[in-house]
Amino acid sequence: MSTRTPAVTVVGSINLDLIATAERLPTAGETIGGAALSEQPGGKGANQAAAAARLGGSARMIGAVGSDVQGQRMLDALAGAGVDTADVAVLPQPTGTALIVVDRDGENQIVVCPGANSHLALDRVEFGPDETVLCQLEVGLPVALKAARRSKGYFVLNAAPAMDLPAELLERCDLVIVNESEYALIPALAQAKLVAVTYGGDGSAMFEHGRKVAEAPSVSVAVANTVGAGDAFCAAVVLALRSGLDYTQALAVANAVGGDAVGDPSSQPDLAQLGYYVGRTAASADAR
Template sequence: MSTRLPAATVVGSINLDIIATTDRLPTAGETIGGGVLHQQPGGKGANQAVAAARLGGSARMIGAVGDDAQGRLMLEALSGAGVETADVAVLDGDATGTALIVVDRDGENQIVVCPGANAEFSLQGVEVGPDETVLCQLEVGLPAVMEASRKAQGFFVLNAAPAMDLPVELLERCDLVIVNETEYELIPALAEAKLVAVTYGKDGSAMFEHGRKVAEAPASAVTVANTIGAGDAFCAALVLALRARLSYEHALAVANAVGADAVGDPSSQPALAPLEEYVERTASLVAAKS
Protein backbone atom coordinates (compact mmCIF):
# COMPACT_ATOMS: atom_id res chain seq x y z
CA MET A 1 0.00 0.00 0.00
CA SER A 2 1.33 3.44 -0.97
CA THR A 3 2.27 5.85 1.83
CA ARG A 4 2.07 8.83 -0.55
CA LEU A 5 -0.35 11.51 0.60
CA PRO A 6 -3.39 12.03 -1.64
CA ALA A 7 -3.33 15.28 -3.59
CA ALA A 8 -6.36 16.32 -1.55
CA THR A 9 -8.81 14.86 0.92
CA VAL A 10 -12.32 15.89 -0.08
CA VAL A 11 -15.21 15.89 2.39
CA GLY A 12 -18.43 16.31 0.47
CA SER A 13 -21.34 15.18 -1.62
CA ILE A 14 -21.62 12.19 -3.91
CA ASN A 15 -24.56 12.29 -6.33
CA LEU A 16 -26.00 10.56 -9.32
CA ASP A 17 -26.59 13.30 -11.92
CA ILE A 18 -29.70 12.80 -14.05
CA ILE A 19 -29.34 15.28 -16.90
CA ALA A 20 -31.86 16.43 -19.50
CA THR A 21 -30.33 18.39 -22.38
CA THR A 22 -32.71 20.76 -24.18
CA ASP A 23 -32.54 23.68 -26.61
CA ARG A 24 -33.48 26.09 -23.83
CA LEU A 25 -34.34 26.07 -20.15
CA PRO A 26 -38.05 25.96 -19.25
CA THR A 27 -39.77 28.89 -17.59
CA ALA A 28 -42.03 28.41 -14.54
CA GLY A 29 -44.86 26.03 -15.36
CA GLU A 30 -43.58 25.33 -18.87
CA THR A 31 -43.06 21.88 -20.40
CA ILE A 32 -40.35 21.52 -23.06
CA GLY A 33 -40.14 18.45 -25.30
CA GLY A 34 -37.31 16.99 -27.34
CA GLY A 35 -34.87 16.56 -24.47
CA VAL A 36 -32.07 14.00 -24.36
CA LEU A 37 -31.62 12.16 -21.04
CA HIS A 38 -28.47 10.65 -19.59
CA GLN A 39 -27.01 9.77 -16.18
CA GLN A 40 -23.48 10.19 -14.84
CA PRO A 41 -21.53 10.41 -11.59
CA GLY A 42 -21.64 13.81 -9.90
CA GLY A 43 -21.90 15.75 -6.65
CA LYS A 44 -19.62 18.67 -5.84
CA GLY A 45 -17.51 16.59 -3.48
CA ALA A 46 -17.07 13.67 -5.86
CA ASN A 47 -16.41 16.00 -8.80
CA GLN A 48 -13.66 17.77 -6.83
CA ALA A 49 -12.12 14.49 -5.64
CA VAL A 50 -12.03 13.10 -9.18
CA ALA A 51 -10.50 16.33 -10.51
CA ALA A 52 -7.86 16.30 -7.75
CA ALA A 53 -7.03 12.67 -8.53
CA ARG A 54 -6.70 13.31 -12.26
CA LEU A 55 -4.59 16.42 -11.69
CA GLY A 56 -2.48 15.10 -8.84
CA GLY A 57 -2.40 11.33 -9.13
CA SER A 58 -4.71 10.41 -6.25
CA ALA A 59 -7.31 11.82 -3.89
CA ARG A 60 -9.24 10.68 -0.84
CA MET A 61 -13.01 10.95 -0.53
CA ILE A 62 -14.94 11.21 2.73
CA GLY A 63 -18.70 11.12 2.26
CA ALA A 64 -21.64 8.76 1.97
CA VAL A 65 -23.80 6.88 -0.50
CA GLY A 66 -26.91 4.79 -0.02
CA ASP A 67 -26.91 1.01 0.05
CA ASP A 68 -28.32 0.87 -3.47
CA ALA A 69 -27.29 0.30 -7.08
CA GLN A 70 -26.62 3.99 -7.61
CA GLY A 71 -24.26 4.08 -4.64
CA ARG A 72 -22.31 1.12 -5.95
CA LEU A 73 -21.95 2.83 -9.34
CA MET A 74 -20.71 6.03 -7.69
CA LEU A 75 -18.07 4.11 -5.69
CA GLU A 76 -16.89 2.33 -8.84
CA ALA A 77 -16.60 5.66 -10.67
CA LEU A 78 -14.58 7.22 -7.85
CA SER A 79 -12.22 4.26 -7.56
CA GLY A 80 -11.80 4.12 -11.32
CA ALA A 81 -10.63 7.74 -11.34
CA GLY A 82 -7.98 7.11 -8.66
CA VAL A 83 -9.94 8.23 -5.60
CA GLU A 84 -9.54 6.35 -2.32
CA THR A 85 -13.03 5.40 -1.08
CA ALA A 86 -12.35 3.52 2.18
CA ASP A 87 -13.95 6.39 4.14
CA VAL A 88 -17.09 6.64 2.02
CA ALA A 89 -19.89 5.34 4.26
CA VAL A 90 -22.60 3.11 2.78
CA LEU A 91 -25.75 4.01 4.70
CA ASP A 92 -28.52 1.47 4.95
CA GLY A 93 -31.94 3.07 4.65
CA ASP A 94 -30.76 6.22 2.88
CA ALA A 95 -30.81 6.74 -0.87
CA THR A 96 -27.73 7.89 -2.75
CA GLY A 97 -27.87 11.63 -3.41
CA THR A 98 -29.39 12.64 -6.72
CA ALA A 99 -29.19 15.84 -8.77
CA LEU A 100 -31.88 16.59 -11.35
CA ILE A 101 -30.31 18.84 -13.99
CA VAL A 102 -31.57 20.59 -17.11
CA VAL A 103 -28.89 21.92 -19.49
CA ASP A 104 -29.54 24.14 -22.52
CA ARG A 105 -27.61 24.34 -25.81
CA ASP A 106 -25.34 27.07 -24.36
CA GLY A 107 -24.38 24.96 -21.35
CA GLU A 108 -26.47 26.93 -18.84
CA ASN A 109 -28.27 24.80 -16.29
CA GLN A 110 -30.93 24.48 -13.62
CA ILE A 111 -30.27 22.01 -10.79
CA VAL A 112 -32.32 20.49 -7.99
CA VAL A 113 -30.32 18.41 -5.48
CA CYS A 114 -31.93 15.65 -3.39
CA PRO A 115 -29.20 15.04 -0.77
CA GLY A 116 -30.14 11.60 0.52
CA ALA A 117 -27.13 10.01 2.24
CA ASN A 118 -25.12 13.24 1.87
CA ALA A 119 -27.12 14.82 4.67
CA GLU A 120 -26.70 11.92 7.10
CA PHE A 121 -23.02 11.01 7.41
CA SER A 122 -20.49 12.08 10.03
CA LEU A 123 -16.71 11.88 10.37
CA GLN A 124 -16.87 9.89 13.59
CA GLY A 125 -14.01 7.38 13.54
CA VAL A 126 -12.39 8.98 10.47
CA GLU A 127 -8.81 10.17 10.93
CA VAL A 128 -7.27 13.14 9.12
CA GLY A 129 -3.49 13.35 9.09
CA PRO A 130 -1.55 16.50 10.04
CA ASP A 131 -0.27 17.05 6.48
CA GLU A 132 -3.49 16.38 4.57
CA THR A 133 -5.03 19.15 2.51
CA VAL A 134 -8.79 19.10 3.15
CA LEU A 135 -11.38 20.51 0.76
CA CYS A 136 -15.07 20.83 1.72
CA GLN A 137 -18.25 22.20 0.16
CA LEU A 138 -21.74 22.90 1.53
CA GLU A 139 -23.76 20.23 -0.31
CA VAL A 140 -23.49 18.07 2.81
CA GLY A 141 -24.81 18.80 6.29
CA LEU A 142 -23.05 21.71 8.02
CA PRO A 143 -22.23 19.50 11.04
CA ALA A 144 -20.05 17.30 8.80
CA VAL A 145 -18.22 20.37 7.49
CA MET A 146 -17.67 21.63 11.03
CA GLU A 147 -16.35 18.19 12.02
CA ALA A 148 -13.93 18.29 9.10
CA SER A 149 -12.71 21.77 10.02
CA ARG A 150 -11.95 20.62 13.57
CA LYS A 151 -10.21 17.42 12.50
CA ALA A 152 -8.12 19.06 9.77
CA GLN A 153 -4.71 20.13 11.00
CA GLY A 154 -3.23 21.18 7.67
CA PHE A 155 -4.42 23.40 4.81
CA PHE A 156 -8.24 23.67 5.04
CA VAL A 157 -10.33 24.92 2.12
CA LEU A 158 -14.05 25.60 1.86
CA ASN A 159 -15.90 25.93 -1.42
CA ALA A 160 -18.81 27.89 0.08
CA ALA A 161 -21.44 26.58 -2.31
CA PRO A 162 -24.36 26.63 -2.15
CA ALA A 163 -24.14 29.98 -0.36
CA MET A 164 -25.25 30.23 3.27
CA ASP A 165 -24.33 32.13 6.41
CA LEU A 166 -21.08 30.69 7.74
CA PRO A 167 -20.37 30.16 11.44
CA VAL A 168 -17.56 32.39 12.69
CA GLU A 169 -15.61 29.33 13.86
CA LEU A 170 -15.71 27.81 10.38
CA LEU A 171 -14.72 30.98 8.56
CA GLU A 172 -11.82 31.61 10.93
CA ARG A 173 -10.53 28.08 10.35
CA CYS A 174 -10.49 28.41 6.55
CA ASP A 175 -7.09 28.96 4.99
CA LEU A 176 -8.92 29.58 1.70
CA VAL A 177 -12.55 30.06 0.67
CA ILE A 178 -13.58 29.59 -2.97
CA VAL A 179 -16.82 31.09 -4.33
CA ASN A 180 -18.33 32.47 -7.51
CA GLU A 181 -19.24 36.13 -7.78
CA THR A 182 -22.87 35.54 -6.76
CA GLU A 183 -21.87 33.56 -3.67
CA TYR A 184 -19.35 36.27 -2.74
CA GLU A 185 -22.15 38.84 -2.71
CA LEU A 186 -24.49 36.55 -0.74
CA ILE A 187 -21.95 35.94 2.06
CA PRO A 188 -20.91 39.42 3.32
CA ALA A 189 -18.63 37.91 5.98
CA LEU A 190 -16.22 36.85 3.23
CA ALA A 191 -15.04 40.45 2.96
CA GLU A 192 -13.21 39.85 6.25
CA ALA A 193 -11.85 36.39 5.42
CA LYS A 194 -8.11 35.88 5.27
CA LEU A 195 -8.06 34.54 1.70
CA VAL A 196 -10.90 34.23 -0.82
CA ALA A 197 -10.80 33.19 -4.48
CA VAL A 198 -13.73 34.45 -6.59
CA THR A 199 -14.64 33.17 -10.04
CA TYR A 200 -16.29 35.42 -12.63
CA GLY A 201 -17.03 32.98 -15.46
CA LYS A 202 -15.79 34.38 -18.77
CA ASP A 203 -14.17 37.27 -16.86
CA GLY A 204 -11.67 35.05 -15.08
CA SER A 205 -10.94 34.93 -11.36
CA ALA A 206 -9.39 36.97 -8.56
CA MET A 207 -7.89 36.51 -5.10
CA PHE A 208 -8.79 38.69 -2.11
CA GLU A 209 -7.03 39.06 1.25
CA HIS A 210 -9.37 40.56 3.87
CA GLY A 211 -11.47 42.06 1.06
CA ARG A 212 -8.53 43.55 -0.86
CA LYS A 213 -7.82 42.21 -4.35
CA VAL A 214 -4.26 40.91 -4.49
CA ALA A 215 -4.23 38.92 -7.75
CA GLU A 216 -6.33 38.17 -10.81
CA ALA A 217 -6.15 36.08 -13.97
CA PRO A 218 -8.16 36.15 -17.20
CA ALA A 219 -10.34 33.28 -18.39
CA SER A 220 -9.53 31.21 -21.47
CA ALA A 221 -11.87 31.40 -24.46
CA VAL A 222 -13.64 28.07 -24.90
CA THR A 223 -16.71 26.52 -26.47
CA VAL A 224 -19.09 25.58 -23.64
CA ALA A 225 -20.37 22.01 -23.53
CA ASN A 226 -21.30 21.74 -19.84
CA THR A 227 -20.71 24.12 -16.92
CA ILE A 228 -21.74 21.68 -14.16
CA GLY A 229 -18.28 20.40 -13.19
CA ALA A 230 -16.22 23.42 -14.19
CA GLY A 231 -16.30 25.14 -10.81
CA ASP A 232 -15.39 21.88 -9.08
CA ALA A 233 -12.42 21.34 -11.39
CA PHE A 234 -11.35 24.95 -10.74
CA CYS A 235 -11.49 24.36 -6.97
CA ALA A 236 -9.36 21.22 -7.11
CA ALA A 237 -6.82 22.83 -9.43
CA LEU A 238 -6.50 26.00 -7.36
CA VAL A 239 -5.94 24.05 -4.16
CA LEU A 240 -3.27 21.86 -5.76
CA ALA A 241 -1.57 24.83 -7.44
CA LEU A 242 -1.39 26.78 -4.18
CA ARG A 243 -0.05 23.74 -2.33
CA ALA A 244 2.61 23.48 -5.07
CA ARG A 245 3.63 27.00 -3.94
CA LEU A 246 2.67 28.81 -7.13
CA SER A 247 2.00 32.53 -6.81
CA TYR A 248 -1.63 33.58 -6.43
CA GLU A 249 -1.70 34.85 -10.00
CA HIS A 250 -0.16 31.70 -11.47
CA ALA A 251 -2.39 29.45 -9.36
CA LEU A 252 -5.48 31.32 -10.59
CA ALA A 253 -4.28 31.03 -14.20
CA VAL A 254 -3.79 27.28 -13.77
CA ALA A 255 -7.24 26.88 -12.24
CA ASN A 256 -8.79 28.95 -15.04
CA ALA A 257 -7.15 26.71 -17.64
CA VAL A 258 -8.42 23.59 -15.90
CA GLY A 259 -11.91 25.12 -15.67
CA ALA A 260 -11.80 25.90 -19.39
CA ASP A 261 -11.00 22.28 -20.20
CA ALA A 262 -13.86 21.24 -17.92
CA VAL A 263 -16.54 23.40 -19.60
CA GLY A 264 -15.49 22.02 -22.96
CA ASP A 265 -16.22 18.47 -21.76
CA PRO A 266 -19.84 17.24 -21.48
CA SER A 267 -19.05 15.25 -18.32
CA SER A 268 -19.43 16.58 -14.76
CA GLN A 269 -16.17 14.72 -14.05
CA PRO A 270 -14.13 15.67 -17.14
CA ALA A 271 -10.88 14.21 -18.36
CA LEU A 272 -7.98 16.41 -17.27
CA ALA A 273 -4.22 16.50 -17.83
CA PRO A 274 -1.75 16.31 -14.91
CA LEU A 275 -1.37 19.59 -13.03
CA GLU A 276 2.18 20.07 -14.33
CA GLU A 277 0.90 20.45 -17.88
CA TYR A 278 -1.36 23.32 -16.86
CA VAL A 279 1.48 24.92 -14.91
CA GLU A 280 3.67 24.86 -18.02
CA ARG A 281 0.81 26.00 -20.29
CA THR A 282 0.17 29.12 -18.19
CA ALA A 283 3.77 30.02 -17.29
CA SER A 284 4.23 32.28 -20.31
CA LEU A 285 0.93 34.06 -19.63
CA VAL A 286 2.03 34.91 -16.10
CA ALA A 287 5.55 35.86 -17.20
CA ALA A 288 4.16 38.24 -19.84
CA LYS A 289 2.22 40.16 -17.19
CA SER A 290 5.13 40.48 -14.77
Protein backbone atom coordinates in the same frame (compact mmCIF):
# COMPACT_ATOMS: atom_id res chain seq x y z
CA MET B 1 6.43 24.29 -8.09
CA SER B 2 6.92 21.01 -6.23
CA THR B 3 7.76 18.01 -8.41
CA ARG B 4 5.14 16.03 -6.51
CA THR B 5 1.48 17.00 -6.71
CA PRO B 6 0.06 17.26 -3.15
CA ALA B 7 -2.48 14.98 -1.52
CA VAL B 8 -6.02 16.24 -1.00
CA THR B 9 -8.81 14.79 1.12
CA VAL B 10 -12.29 15.81 0.01
CA VAL B 11 -15.21 15.82 2.45
CA GLY B 12 -18.39 16.21 0.46
CA SER B 13 -21.34 15.03 -1.55
CA ILE B 14 -21.61 12.12 -3.96
CA ASN B 15 -24.57 12.19 -6.35
CA LEU B 16 -25.95 10.57 -9.43
CA ASP B 17 -26.51 13.38 -11.94
CA LEU B 18 -29.62 13.05 -14.11
CA ILE B 19 -29.02 15.59 -16.86
CA ALA B 20 -31.61 16.79 -19.35
CA THR B 21 -30.00 18.76 -22.18
CA ALA B 22 -32.55 21.11 -23.75
CA GLU B 23 -32.57 24.01 -26.18
CA ARG B 24 -33.25 26.38 -23.31
CA LEU B 25 -34.09 26.38 -19.61
CA PRO B 26 -37.80 26.28 -18.72
CA THR B 27 -39.52 29.14 -16.95
CA ALA B 28 -41.72 28.53 -13.89
CA GLY B 29 -44.61 26.22 -14.76
CA GLU B 30 -43.36 25.62 -18.30
CA THR B 31 -42.82 22.24 -19.98
CA ILE B 32 -40.11 21.92 -22.64
CA GLY B 33 -39.87 18.92 -24.94
CA GLY B 34 -37.13 17.56 -27.15
CA ALA B 35 -34.50 17.16 -24.42
CA ALA B 36 -31.85 14.43 -24.27
CA LEU B 37 -31.37 12.54 -20.98
CA SER B 38 -28.07 11.26 -19.61
CA GLU B 39 -26.85 9.84 -16.29
CA GLN B 40 -23.42 10.67 -14.88
CA PRO B 41 -21.46 10.40 -11.65
CA GLY B 42 -21.59 13.75 -9.85
CA GLY B 43 -21.85 15.62 -6.57
CA LYS B 44 -19.58 18.55 -5.71
CA GLY B 45 -17.41 16.45 -3.43
CA ALA B 46 -17.00 13.57 -5.84
CA ASN B 47 -16.37 15.94 -8.75
CA GLN B 48 -13.61 17.69 -6.81
CA ALA B 49 -12.00 14.43 -5.70
CA ALA B 50 -12.05 13.04 -9.24
CA ALA B 51 -10.54 16.26 -10.59
CA ALA B 52 -7.79 16.25 -7.94
CA ALA B 53 -6.89 12.65 -8.77
CA ARG B 54 -6.85 13.25 -12.52
CA LEU B 55 -4.66 16.31 -12.04
CA GLY B 56 -2.13 14.01 -10.43
CA GLY B 57 -2.81 14.54 -6.76
CA SER B 58 -3.38 11.75 -4.26
CA ALA B 59 -7.12 12.09 -3.58
CA ARG B 60 -9.14 10.59 -0.73
CA MET B 61 -12.93 10.86 -0.66
CA ILE B 62 -14.95 11.08 2.55
CA GLY B 63 -18.66 10.89 1.82
CA ALA B 64 -21.69 8.59 1.75
CA VAL B 65 -23.65 6.63 -0.83
CA GLY B 66 -26.63 4.31 -0.59
CA SER B 67 -26.47 0.52 -0.63
CA ASP B 68 -28.03 0.56 -4.09
CA VAL B 69 -26.91 0.13 -7.68
CA GLN B 70 -26.34 3.87 -8.03
CA GLY B 71 -24.08 3.92 -4.99
CA GLN B 72 -21.87 1.18 -6.38
CA ARG B 73 -21.73 3.01 -9.68
CA MET B 74 -20.54 6.18 -7.93
CA LEU B 75 -17.85 4.23 -6.06
CA ASP B 76 -16.67 2.57 -9.26
CA ALA B 77 -16.45 5.95 -11.02
CA LEU B 78 -14.37 7.46 -8.20
CA ALA B 79 -12.05 4.46 -8.08
CA GLY B 80 -11.72 4.62 -11.87
CA ALA B 81 -10.55 8.24 -11.56
CA GLY B 82 -7.91 7.17 -9.04
CA VAL B 83 -9.67 8.27 -5.85
CA ASP B 84 -9.25 6.36 -2.57
CA THR B 85 -12.84 5.44 -1.55
CA ALA B 86 -12.06 3.47 1.63
CA ASP B 87 -13.69 6.17 3.78
CA VAL B 88 -16.91 6.42 1.76
CA ALA B 89 -19.76 5.10 3.92
CA VAL B 90 -22.39 2.82 2.38
CA LEU B 91 -25.70 3.60 4.11
CA PRO B 92 -29.33 2.34 3.96
CA GLN B 93 -30.56 5.65 2.53
CA PRO B 94 -30.67 6.08 -1.27
CA THR B 95 -27.69 7.54 -3.09
CA GLY B 96 -27.99 11.31 -3.56
CA THR B 97 -29.41 12.48 -6.87
CA ALA B 98 -29.13 15.80 -8.70
CA LEU B 99 -31.76 16.73 -11.29
CA ILE B 100 -30.06 19.01 -13.81
CA VAL B 101 -31.31 20.87 -16.86
CA VAL B 102 -28.64 22.21 -19.21
CA ASP B 103 -29.33 24.55 -22.14
CA ARG B 104 -27.50 24.90 -25.47
CA ASP B 105 -25.11 27.47 -23.93
CA GLY B 106 -24.15 25.19 -21.04
CA GLU B 107 -26.09 27.11 -18.40
CA ASN B 108 -27.96 24.96 -15.89
CA GLN B 109 -30.64 24.62 -13.23
CA ILE B 110 -30.04 22.06 -10.48
CA VAL B 111 -32.21 20.46 -7.78
CA VAL B 112 -30.38 18.17 -5.35
CA CYS B 113 -32.01 15.29 -3.46
CA PRO B 114 -29.27 14.57 -0.88
CA GLY B 115 -30.25 11.07 0.24
CA ALA B 116 -27.25 9.40 1.93
CA ASN B 117 -25.30 12.67 1.86
CA SER B 118 -27.53 13.99 4.65
CA HIS B 119 -26.39 11.16 6.91
CA LEU B 120 -22.63 11.55 6.53
CA ALA B 121 -20.82 11.33 9.88
CA LEU B 122 -17.15 11.97 10.59
CA ASP B 123 -16.94 10.18 13.94
CA ARG B 124 -14.47 7.55 12.71
CA VAL B 125 -12.55 9.72 10.27
CA GLU B 126 -9.00 10.79 11.08
CA PHE B 127 -7.10 13.68 9.50
CA GLY B 128 -3.32 13.85 9.48
CA PRO B 129 -1.51 17.02 10.68
CA ASP B 130 -0.20 17.78 7.17
CA GLU B 131 -3.36 16.80 5.31
CA THR B 132 -5.05 19.28 2.96
CA VAL B 133 -8.83 19.04 3.42
CA LEU B 134 -11.34 20.41 0.90
CA CYS B 135 -14.97 20.62 2.00
CA GLN B 136 -18.23 21.95 0.52
CA LEU B 137 -21.67 22.65 1.96
CA GLU B 138 -23.80 20.10 0.06
CA VAL B 139 -23.28 17.75 3.02
CA GLY B 140 -24.53 20.40 5.45
CA LEU B 141 -22.94 23.06 7.62
CA PRO B 142 -22.57 20.82 10.74
CA VAL B 143 -20.41 18.35 8.77
CA ALA B 144 -18.27 21.14 7.35
CA LEU B 145 -17.82 22.62 10.82
CA LYS B 146 -16.87 19.24 12.29
CA ALA B 147 -14.35 18.70 9.47
CA ALA B 148 -12.85 22.13 10.17
CA ARG B 149 -12.53 21.35 13.88
CA ARG B 150 -10.96 17.92 13.32
CA SER B 151 -8.62 18.91 10.52
CA LYS B 152 -5.25 20.19 11.76
CA GLY B 153 -3.67 20.99 8.38
CA TYR B 154 -4.57 23.26 5.45
CA PHE B 155 -8.37 23.60 5.36
CA VAL B 156 -10.33 24.79 2.32
CA LEU B 157 -14.06 25.48 2.09
CA ASN B 158 -15.95 25.72 -1.18
CA ALA B 159 -18.84 27.73 0.29
CA ALA B 160 -21.52 26.33 -2.02
CA PRO B 161 -24.43 26.42 -1.83
CA ALA B 162 -24.24 29.89 -0.29
CA MET B 163 -25.35 30.26 3.34
CA ASP B 164 -24.43 32.21 6.45
CA LEU B 165 -21.13 30.93 7.82
CA PRO B 166 -20.29 30.94 11.54
CA ALA B 167 -17.25 32.99 12.53
CA GLU B 168 -15.54 29.86 13.88
CA LEU B 169 -15.64 28.21 10.46
CA LEU B 170 -14.43 31.27 8.56
CA GLU B 171 -11.57 31.81 10.98
CA ARG B 172 -10.46 28.20 10.50
CA CYS B 173 -10.41 28.39 6.69
CA ASP B 174 -7.02 28.87 5.07
CA LEU B 175 -8.87 29.39 1.78
CA VAL B 176 -12.51 29.86 0.76
CA ILE B 177 -13.60 29.31 -2.85
CA VAL B 178 -16.84 30.79 -4.25
CA ASN B 179 -18.33 32.11 -7.45
CA GLU B 180 -19.31 35.76 -7.79
CA SER B 181 -22.94 35.15 -6.77
CA GLU B 182 -21.90 33.29 -3.62
CA TYR B 183 -19.38 36.01 -2.78
CA ALA B 184 -22.18 38.59 -2.93
CA LEU B 185 -24.53 36.42 -0.85
CA ILE B 186 -22.01 35.86 1.98
CA PRO B 187 -20.93 39.34 3.20
CA ALA B 188 -18.74 37.83 5.93
CA LEU B 189 -16.30 36.65 3.24
CA ALA B 190 -14.98 40.22 3.09
CA GLN B 191 -13.30 39.45 6.42
CA ALA B 192 -11.89 36.05 5.43
CA LYS B 193 -8.11 35.66 5.27
CA LEU B 194 -8.09 34.36 1.67
CA VAL B 195 -10.92 33.97 -0.85
CA ALA B 196 -10.76 32.81 -4.48
CA VAL B 197 -13.70 34.10 -6.53
CA THR B 198 -14.66 32.86 -9.99
CA TYR B 199 -16.37 35.13 -12.52
CA GLY B 200 -17.17 32.72 -15.35
CA GLY B 201 -16.02 34.25 -18.62
CA ASP B 202 -14.34 37.09 -16.72
CA GLY B 203 -11.76 34.88 -15.02
CA SER B 204 -11.02 34.74 -11.31
CA ALA B 205 -9.51 36.78 -8.49
CA MET B 206 -7.98 36.32 -5.05
CA PHE B 207 -8.92 38.48 -2.05
CA GLU B 208 -7.15 38.89 1.29
CA HIS B 209 -9.51 40.32 3.93
CA GLY B 210 -11.65 41.81 1.15
CA ARG B 211 -8.74 43.36 -0.79
CA LYS B 212 -8.03 42.04 -4.28
CA VAL B 213 -4.43 40.81 -4.42
CA ALA B 214 -4.39 38.82 -7.69
CA GLU B 215 -6.47 38.06 -10.75
CA ALA B 216 -6.26 36.00 -13.93
CA PRO B 217 -8.27 36.03 -17.17
CA SER B 218 -10.48 33.17 -18.29
CA VAL B 219 -9.69 30.79 -21.13
CA SER B 220 -11.87 31.11 -24.23
CA VAL B 221 -13.61 27.78 -24.89
CA ALA B 222 -16.75 26.35 -26.44
CA VAL B 223 -19.16 25.60 -23.59
CA ALA B 224 -20.56 22.07 -23.37
CA ASN B 225 -21.49 21.84 -19.68
CA THR B 226 -20.73 24.13 -16.73
CA VAL B 227 -21.79 21.62 -14.02
CA GLY B 228 -18.32 20.30 -13.14
CA ALA B 229 -16.25 23.33 -14.11
CA GLY B 230 -16.35 25.04 -10.73
CA ASP B 231 -15.42 21.79 -9.01
CA ALA B 232 -12.45 21.29 -11.35
CA PHE B 233 -11.38 24.87 -10.59
CA CYS B 234 -11.56 24.15 -6.84
CA ALA B 235 -9.35 21.09 -7.07
CA ALA B 236 -6.88 22.84 -9.35
CA VAL B 237 -6.47 26.03 -7.34
CA VAL B 238 -5.93 24.03 -4.13
CA LEU B 239 -3.33 21.77 -5.75
CA ALA B 240 -1.61 24.74 -7.42
CA LEU B 241 -1.34 26.74 -4.19
CA ARG B 242 -0.17 23.73 -2.22
CA SER B 243 2.44 23.06 -4.92
CA GLY B 244 3.94 26.49 -4.25
CA LEU B 245 2.53 28.60 -7.08
CA ASP B 246 1.78 32.23 -6.30
CA TYR B 247 -1.79 33.53 -6.36
CA THR B 248 -1.75 34.76 -9.95
CA GLN B 249 -0.18 31.56 -11.28
CA ALA B 250 -2.56 29.38 -9.28
CA LEU B 251 -5.59 31.27 -10.59
CA ALA B 252 -4.34 31.03 -14.18
CA VAL B 253 -3.79 27.27 -13.86
CA ALA B 254 -7.22 26.77 -12.27
CA ASN B 255 -8.87 28.86 -15.00
CA ALA B 256 -7.25 26.64 -17.64
CA VAL B 257 -8.47 23.51 -15.87
CA GLY B 258 -11.96 24.97 -15.51
CA GLY B 259 -11.91 25.87 -19.21
CA ASP B 260 -11.17 22.27 -20.16
CA ALA B 261 -13.96 21.12 -17.84
CA VAL B 262 -16.48 23.50 -19.44
CA GLY B 263 -15.67 22.02 -22.84
CA ASP B 264 -16.43 18.49 -21.64
CA PRO B 265 -20.06 17.31 -21.29
CA SER B 266 -19.21 15.21 -18.22
CA SER B 267 -19.56 16.39 -14.60
CA GLN B 268 -16.27 14.58 -13.89
CA PRO B 269 -14.26 15.39 -17.03
CA ASP B 270 -10.96 13.89 -18.09
CA LEU B 271 -8.14 16.30 -17.27
CA ALA B 272 -4.40 16.44 -17.90
CA GLN B 273 -1.78 16.44 -15.14
CA LEU B 274 -1.35 19.67 -13.20
CA GLY B 275 2.13 20.21 -14.67
CA TYR B 276 0.64 20.37 -18.15
CA TYR B 277 -1.55 23.31 -17.15
CA VAL B 278 1.36 25.03 -15.40
CA GLY B 279 3.39 24.82 -18.60
CA ARG B 280 0.45 25.89 -20.75
CA THR B 281 -0.33 28.97 -18.71
CA ALA B 282 3.35 29.93 -18.51
CA ALA B 283 3.63 29.70 -22.30
CA SER B 284 0.47 31.80 -22.68
CA ALA B 285 1.86 34.45 -20.32
CA ASP B 286 5.15 34.56 -22.26
CA ALA B 287 3.22 34.98 -25.53
CA ARG B 288 1.46 38.02 -24.12
